[in-house]
Amino acid sequence: MGSIALVFGYGRRVKYSVNVLVGAIEQELGDTVNVFVTPLRTVPELLVNLVEEYGRGRVIYGQTLITPELPKVINDVIKAVIAARKVGAIPVAGGPHATGDPYGTLLSLGFEYVFMGDSEESFTRFLKEIIEGGDPKSVRPGLAYIEEEEFVITGKGRVRDLDRFPAFALKHRLFNPIEITRGCPHACKYCQVSYAFGVMYRHRSVDNIIHNIELMVSNGIRDLRFITPNALGYGAQSNVRDLSKVAELLRRLQKFRAGGSRVFFGAFPSEVRPEFVDKEATLLLKKSVDNRRVIVGAQSGSNRMLEELHRGHTVEDVTNAVVHLRKAGFDVDVDYIFGLPKETEDDVRETLKHITELIKLGARVHAHVFLPLPGTPYSFENPGRVRGGLRKELFKLLGKGAMYGQWEAQERLAASVARLRDLGVIIITRKRAQELISRFGGISVPLAPKILRHIKW
């Protein structure tokens, strides 16, 4: 028995997941784990100091991995993993990227353990095993590791009841928007949410959300935001709309508004699905929220593509959503993805036509470019590229202020992700992993530096 140290590589894009895990550790393990959150670059030095203090095998380096950030951080991640292995700390990874690419995360990046799916339960049980000198490999489901040159993948962890864990880390004062729903029934082919976190909506209860908000407000947080794949789907059991829980939640949030807080719902960091928007929903939002802007997910203006993507709504649903939201006085941003796999010239034409209609209705377009994300049916597709005529049209829309977004940077990012994939650094199948092991002469992880030597960054 005794305490251990845990170092999280921290940053803007991973902080929400880390905060929730720190909250789970506070609740389950109290002071037996000393948690440090620090920028990724400072991890190696901190690990050296902590291993001196706590001893080998008593310090864990935890890294949440998200694919869109990986090309930027991969060198620092590998440095931290190598440092951890050298001094006797245990490098572990989780998050959507690690869940979608456990082989690459173990083999190329060199992590000793990967936590797949939800990790509040599996990770806290893993830490408990280490504290008590037990067997961390006994934790399942949710854990993946390499044993005797074989991959052991125990499936994805699932937290059935979101209320069981806090929404943030109160003791460490690491606050974030409250995750009110996890998982998504739609399984869109380009998106990791359903593949990593399941196809059932799991909702935090209204009572629990209110309790968490009371804690945030008493700690000086005024702006109340929510994380969910579909704000108007809160409380629904599947993809069938049921506004009763949304109405109850929004009603109970009003006392915080009366006390000076602001409620943002259906806006960053969440959005709404178009077929959930109608007159009743927009009137409800209008009287209950402080955001003037609502974000609607559309992704394509071609019904053929919407079907191919598995979106589960039509182009007409998007138009109706914009009409209703504009009538209620909201500004509207509509998300589109350009450069999608299987998209034809006709699909692109239809999308541009649809976008033009929406702009006339007063909407603004938020442009994204397709990224081949691990764990999704499109993980082996070509990276998104915005070609010739479409590129010209997008620049025109940008010039008019009718469109915004980091789509050019995303195009470069998509190409980098695909390059890492094609080189065998990420998005690896079991077969590919075995090939890499034989090519590079067995498992001496991480393999990535050997592979990356062939790349000019």
Ligand code: SF4
């Ligand atoms: S509806 Fe949204 S969260 Fe759900 S799978 Fe599709 S893109 Fe992902």
